[in-house]
Amino acid sequence: METNHKHVTCENCISRKKSLFSCFDNENVTDLNHHKSCNYYKKNQGLFIDGSFPRGIYCLNDGKVKIFTRGDGGKEQIIHIATSGEVIGYRSMFSGDPYGVSATTLEESNICFIAKDDFLNMLDVNATFRNNIMKELSKELGERAILITNMAQKPVRDRLAFSLVMLNSIYKDEMINLSREDLANFVGTATETIIRLLKEFKDDGLIEIHTRKIEVIDLKKLIQISGK
Amino acid sequence: METNHKHVTCENCISRKKSLFSCFDNENVTDLNHHKSCNYYKKNQGLFIDGSFPRGIYCLNDGKVKIFTRGDGGKEQIIHIATSGEVIGYRSMFSGDPYGVSATTLEESNICFIAKDDFLNMLDVNATFRNNIMKELSKELGERAILITNMAQKPVRDRLAFSLVMLNSIYKDEMINLSREDLANFVGTATETIIRLLKEFKDDGLIEIHTRKIEVIDLKKLIQISGK
DNA sequence: CGAGCGATTGAAAAGACTCAACCACCGTGG
DNA sequence: CCACGGTGGTTGAGTCTTTTCAATCGCTCG
Numbered sequence: 117m118e119t120n121h122k123h124v125t126c127e128n129c130i131s132r133k134k135s136l137f138s139c140f141d142n143e144n145v146t147d148l149n150h151h152k153s154c155n156y157y158k159k160n161q162g163l164f165i166d167g168s169f170p171r172g173i174y175c176l177n178d179g180k181v182k183i184f185t186r187g188d189g190g191k192e193q194i195i196h197i198a199t200s201g202e203v204i205g206y207r208s209m210f211s212g213d214p215y216g217v218s219a220t221t222l223e224e225s226n227i228c229f230i231a232k233d234d235f236l237n238m239l240d241v242n243a244t245f246r247n248n249i250m251k252e253l254s255k256e257l258g259e260r261a262i263l264i265t266n267m268a269q270k271p272v273r274d275r276l277a278f279s280l281v282m283l284n285s286i287y288k289d290e291m292i293n294l295s296r297e298d299l300a301n302f303v304g305t306a307t308e309t310i311i312r313l314l315k316e317f318k319d320d321g322l323i324e325i326h327t328r329k330i331e332v333i334d335l336k337k338l339i340q341i342s343g344k
Numbered sequence: 345m346e347t348n349h350k351h352v353t354c355e356n357c358i359s360r361k362k363s364l365f366s367c368f369d370n371e372n373v374t375d376l377n378h379h380k381s382c383n384y385y386k387k388n389q390g391l392f393i394d395g396s397f398p399r400g401i402y403c404l405n406d407g408k409v410k411i412f413t414r415g416d417g418g419k420e421q422i423i424h425i426a427t428s429g430e431v432i433g434y435r436s437m438f439s440g441d442p443y444g445v446s447a448t449t450l451e452e453s454n455i456c457f458i459a460k461d462d463f464l465n466m467l468d469v470n471a472t473f474r475n476n477i478m479k480e481l482s483k484e485l486g487e488r489a490i491l492i493t494n495m496a497q498k499p500v501r502d503r504l505a506f507s508l509v510m511l512n513s514i515y516k517d518e519m520i521n522l523s524r525e526d527l528a529n530f531v532g533t534a535t536e537t538i539i540r541l542l543k544e545f546k547d548d549g550l551i552e553i554h555t556r557k558i559e560v561i562d563l564k565k566l567i568q569i570s571g572k
Numbered sequence: 573c574g575a576g577c578g579a580t581t582g583a584a585a586a587g588a589c590t591c592a593a594c595c596a597c598c599g600t601g602g
Numbered sequence: 603c604c605a606c607g608g609t610g611g612t613t614g615a616g617t618c619t620t621t622t623c624a625a626t627c628g629c630t631c632g
Binding site: 523524525535536539540543555556 | 578579580581
């Protein structure tokens with residue numbers, strides 16, 4: 117939690133090993149390190165917003181970032197919550213289009229930046245890296261298909277359970293720490309509904325609520341409710 | 345409509361020019377033609393199903409194909425409807441995973457098949473082709489983000505309008521021709537709800553209903569209802 | 573001509589949303 | 603150190619959309 121300003125080198129970066137850059141050899145990593153800059157972000161700070169043009173990619177070394185679109189009324193829909201080791205914003209790098217989503221930190225974070233040209237260059241040169249990227253793109257496509265189905269077919273209660281299961285693995289050893297509003301925007305419902313359902317889950321002994329933080333007690337049951 | 349058994353060569357294939365293969369030069373196309381087989385599919389015939397392992401990709405020369413997952417109750421959720429020129433099932437080619445979706449024809453179709461190895465080979469050799477694929481993957485990722493948001497935030501009525509607008513461009517000069525059930529599975533609702541809302545739209549002069557087929561009358565108004 | 577599937581209708585019930593009010597915590601400034 | 607203001611969290615009530623279930627209709631195919 118005590119993150120704060122930190123300067124990371126790619127050579128020592130723990131997050132790198134579980135990232136898209138895991139396939140880089142020593143030489144690649146040194147090169148990568150020369151091309152990246154390292155930045156500290158406060159909580160609720162924007163990385164980029166929908167409609168702007170991408171200038172590079174972001175490597176989340178430490179922290180959490182929400183990726184979201186906005187529906188008609190301006191209501192956020194959180195599509196994904198990124199955590200350590202994830203690379204953010206690389207999709208828009210290929211299309212030439214502006215970002216279709218926005219990214220904002222959920223907590224203080226250390227995030228490295230790699231300029232577009234440098235990134236595309238690495239892609240040209242490194243076939244394994246390319247394959248990793250394509251694999252990742254298609255994996256996310258699959259995840260989004262499931263999400264679409266969930267949103268379309270599952271009632272809010274089930275979606276909340278599903279989201280809690282997902283968040284539980286995103287927050288690993290920590291407790292889930294999201295505002296009710298963000299949680300609502302992740303599940304795709306109203307915050308009042310979230311609050312009521314959380315209470316139900318608490319009464320059923322599935323979770324414990326510590327003011328803002330949520331502790332998962334009965335993961336198995338939650339998975340069962342979430343349906344798959 | 346009078347499709348039926350047809351043998352297409354890639355050289356003469358009209359669909360090719362608007363497909364992912366549009367960047368192929370003459371030599372590439374000849375090569376492509378040698379590696380593809382051409383098949384006729386009846387209506388409601390499966391191309392592949394969720395969970396099976398991909399053996400190659402499908403080029404939709406003529407016809408329509410629904411791509412769908414199944415929710416918990418087994419209810420289909422149509423993620424996408426492919427039409428002439430679209431390449432189907434190439435995502436699972438990269439991940440090494442089994443298909444995450446199923447594909448079934450909505451009408452009689454002519455579909456070519458290219459084996460996995462041949463496809464991956466083309467990818468290795470042809471950088472422009474590769475870029476096209478990556479661009480396409482990220483484009484679809486963006487579309488799915490919008491779809492997720494729609495499903496999560498828009499009421500059924502708006503989603504139906506949105507779907508009709510989309511279907512109108514998929515069916516181009518023809519009228520929209522889907523069973524009520526397929527339409528419901530596309531919109532993400534019950535078929536009864538679809539029927540009631542279609543009647544509303546008809547009464548409001550937005551569409552005309554010819555038994556099973558739907559004719560769009562007031563596209564502008566539908567777009568307005570669909571919200572974006 | 574009959575069977576059967578897809579389309580349609582009606583009525584009742586459930587799930588969510590909205591709106592409005594209230595509470596609780598937290599940091600600020602006096 | 604305490605009052606103040608504000609944001610985020612919580613609660614209640616009423617409403618509306620959507621679902622569900624059951625029944626009927628109507629077209630198409632054998």
